[in-house]
Amino acid sequence: MAAQVDGAMAIVTVEGLEALLxxxxxxxxxxxxxxxxxxxxxxxxxxxxxxxPRGWTDEQDGGxxxxxxRSDDALFGYSxxxxxxxxxxxxxxxxxxxxxxxxxxxxxxxxxxxxxxxxFIGVRACEIRAIEIQDRVLISDLYVDxxxxxxxxxxxxxxxxxxxxxxxxxxxxxxAGPRVKQGFDIALTELLDGGxxxxxxxxxxxxxxxxxxxxxxxxxxxxxxxxxxxxxxxxASSMGREMxxxxxxxxxxxxxxxxxxxxxxxxxxxxANCTLVCPTxxxxxxxxxxxxxxxxxxxxxxxxxxxxxxxxxxHGGSVRASAKSRYRxxxxxxxxxxxxxxxxxxxxxxxxCIAWCPVGIDITEEVxxxxxxxxxxxxxx
Amino acid sequence: xxxxxxxxxxxxxxxxxxxQLSLLDCEDELLEIAGEIEIAHFLEATRASVEGPYDLSxxxxxxxxxxxxxxxxxxxxxxxxxxxxGACATAGGIQALRNFADVxxxxxxxxxxxxxxxxxxxxxxxxxxxxxxxxxxxxxxxxRQLVEVISAFLAGRKPQTPPHSVCIECKIxxxxxxxxxxxxxxxxxxxxxxxxxxxxxxxxxCYGCYGPMETPNAPSLSAWLSKLGMDxxxxxxxxxxxxxxxxxxxxxxxxxxx
Numbered sequence: 001m002a003a004q005v006d007g008a009m010a011i012v013t014v015e016g017l018e019a020l021l022x023x024x025x026x027x028x029x030x031x032x033x034x035x036x037x038x039x040x041x042x043x044x045x046x047x048x049x050x051x052x053p054r055g056w057t058d059e060q061d062g063g064x065x066x067x068x069x070r071s072d073d074a075l076f077g078y079s080x081x082x083x084x085x086x087x088x089x090x091x092x093x094x095x096x097x098x099x100x101x102x103x104x105x106x107x108x109x110x111x112x113x114x115x116x117x118x119x120f121i122g123v124r125a126c127e128i129r130a131i132e133i134q135d136r137v138l139i140s141d142l143y144v145d146x147x148x149x150x151x152x153x154x155x156x157x158x159x160x161x162x163x164x165x166x167x168x169x170x171x172x173x174x175x176a177g178p179r180v181k182q183g184f185d186i187a188l189t190e191l192l193d194g195g196x197x198x199x200x201x202x203x204x205x206x207x208x209x210x211x212x213x214x215x216x217x218x219x220x221x222x223x224x225x226x227x228x229x230x231x232x233x234x235x236a237s238s239m240g241r242e243m244x245x246x247x248x249x250x251x252x253x254x255x256x257x258x259x260x261x262x263x264x265x266x267x268x269x270x271x272a273n274c275t276l277v278c279p280t281x282x283x284x285x286x287x288x289x290x291x292x293x294x295x296x297x298x299x300x301x302x303x304x305x306x307x308x309x310x311x312x313x314x315h316g317g318s319v320r321a322s323a324k325s326r327y328r329x330x331x332x333x334x335x336x337x338x339x340x341x342x343x344x345x346x347x348x349x350x351x352x353c354i355a356w357c358p359v360g361i362d363i364t365e366e367v368x369x370x371x372x373x374x375x376x377x378x379x380x381x
Numbered sequence: 382x383x384x385x386x387x388x389x390x391x392x393x394x395x396x397x398x399x400x401q402l403s404l405l406d407c408e409d410e411l412l413e414i415a416g417e418i419e420i421a422h423f424l425e426a427t428r429a430s431v432e433g434p435y436d437l438s439x440x441x442x443x444x445x446x447x448x449x450x451x452x453x454x455x456x457x458x459x460x461x462x463x464x465x466x467g468a469c470a471t472a473g474g475i476q477a478l479r480n481f482a483d484v485x486x487x488x489x490x491x492x493x494x495x496x497x498x499x500x501x502x503x504x505x506x507x508x509x510x511x512x513x514x515x516x517x518x519x520x521x522x523x524x525r526q527l528v529e530v531i532s533a534f535l536a537g538r539k540p541q542t543p544p545h546s547v548c549i550e551c552k553i554x555x556x557x558x559x560x561x562x563x564x565x566x567x568x569x570x571x572x573x574x575x576x577x578x579x580x581x582x583x584x585x586x587c588y589g590c591y592g593p594m595e596t597p598n599a600p601s602l603s604a605w606l607s608k609l610g611m612d613x614x615x616x617x618x619x620x621x622x623x624x625x626x627x628x629x630x631x632x633x634x635x636x637x638x639x
Binding site for chain 1: 410414416417529533535543548549552553555558562563584594596597601602
């Protein structure tokens with residue numbers, strides 16, 4: 001069970017939340033969280049709760065995202081947007097080293113590890129699950145990404161239980177939400193219906209407890225604790241999408257020649273958007289550049305995708321030349337072979353790949369289509 | 382001992398000169414380029430010309446006359462490494478719109494004495510005429526990419542000019558997808574990267590200036606663009622700009638040409 005403020009669930013007001021945000025920054029953290037930019041809710045630097053998308057929500061469907069006004073002043077009344085916390089922990093572009101020639105000698109200087117202390121404000125359950133999945137890939141094995149490790153070790157997570165499910169959400173199907181269960185320093189549930197706009201708070205770590213203790217708060221009543229549980233229950237039962245997930249490894253791996261792969265390939269643009277918005281996709285490429293005089297060279301790492309031809313290029317050509325083979329690679333890795341490789345599904349049900357696919361390809365629909373006429377299951381026993 | 386610098390030649394065919402200007406626009410790097418490579422033939426910059434052969438030829442423009450079809454063979458013979466720069470040289474340019482029309486009709490409208498005009502019925506890419514060693518895309522090309530390919534040529538390494546979609550550049554830049562987020566039609570998913578996602582960075586859809594990406598699926602994108610409100614004629618025209626004669630764009634515009 002999560003630790004609690006003074007041994008109990010506590011209630012803080014909107015002003016209390018502001019005090020918490022100030023305390024986090026006073027402790028040396030760089031606070032990043034949801035904020036309005038260019039008609040979307042993105043993650044960027046925030047200084048006060050006035051930077052949060054107060055009173056805004058969103059409407060999402062395959063290939064479509066629009067902001068809308070809410071009838072209340074909710075601070076976290078939206079579903080996950082175009083970006084994930086991956087943009088901070090596993091940066092889109094990163095210089096790995098610089099080499100310089102001095103006459104006959106060459107010096108190579110590795111990029112210093114970052115020492116930012118990031119406080120992520122408003123992390124959803126599916127996003128915590130996604131960070132845990134990237135932890136498994138990037139820092140829990142023989143090869144450790146020192147940049148990710150440095151940022152991750154110092155990061156503070158202020159989580160939020162989702163007050164509503166978005167049009168493309170299916171975290172409940174992936175057992176990744178909507179309730180925040182672990183991996184947070186502080187967890188909030190926004191309560192809007194009791195006549196007063198307050199937050200039920202829990203501390204999930206020593207750091208979270210230390211931050212919360214001096215913030216004005218009162219003990220939560222049984223009614224308030226029940227109201228918070230009801231909010232999460234209502235979210236869980238109103239998911240925009242659904243995907244049966246208990247048998248995906250067997251289902252997909254026994255249907256590698258299913259005709260649906262050809263069908264989805266007629267729609268797939270191989271543009272890579274799904275992989276870049278996915279909070280667990282971690283693939284990168286490295287690029288070496290040198291200057292005109294040949295005196296200085298740099299190696300950069302940047303996000304890459306299994307949807308590019310270069311990604312599977314080996315001597316003589318790309319292994320996965322067709323759109324069919326690339327879509328199948330992405331989906332079977334995400335939902336099936338990820339389990340063999342890393343011990344869990346690579347999908348958290350956030351729905352970003354559905355909303356941000358320019359032509360609205362829906363992973364839950366693709367699974368349903370394959371399940372609908374499961375070639376292997378229909379074979380006579 | 383004086384270092385022997387490779388010799389560079391810049392050639393113009395049917396074009397607006399914008400891509401050659403991109404070389405002059407390098408500004409900060411221009412003196413450095415001149416230090417590393419001998420600019421032997423570049424008529425836009427100077428009348429002084431050093432005879433070939435040349436180590437690196439940059440070719441701008443498309444082939445639109447019988448004379449140019451001969452001249453490009455001569456340029457090829459004089460060039461160790463021939464690189465085409467820009468949409469005209471790599472796809473035929475905006476002037477390839479003639480490929481979809483009657484060129485005699487065009488000349489009759491434009492010129493007082495069309496009988497003076499000697500031109501081919503088509504505008505075609507340099508690679509349709511001679512072997513091309515490397516193609517740099519764009520209308521116009523991006524100066525950063527030009528410096529990169531020259532640096533790569535000098536170092537004998539592969540240039541970093543990835544052929545994937547513009548979408549990847551948008552995502553790396555942190556841009557909001559204008560199609561999903563605003564409903565703005567955008568050719569980014571079928572267009573070759575290289576511009577740094579210039580238009581989407583200013584909330585405009587991509588116009589496809591860099592031509593088709595490595596594995597374009599234009600029919601699927603068109604179906605979605607039509608849902609966003611583009612009619613059949615608009616779908617024909619959206620692919621018919623600077624890269625109208627690039628294979629994937631030509632086929633997709635012709636599919637809507639009835």
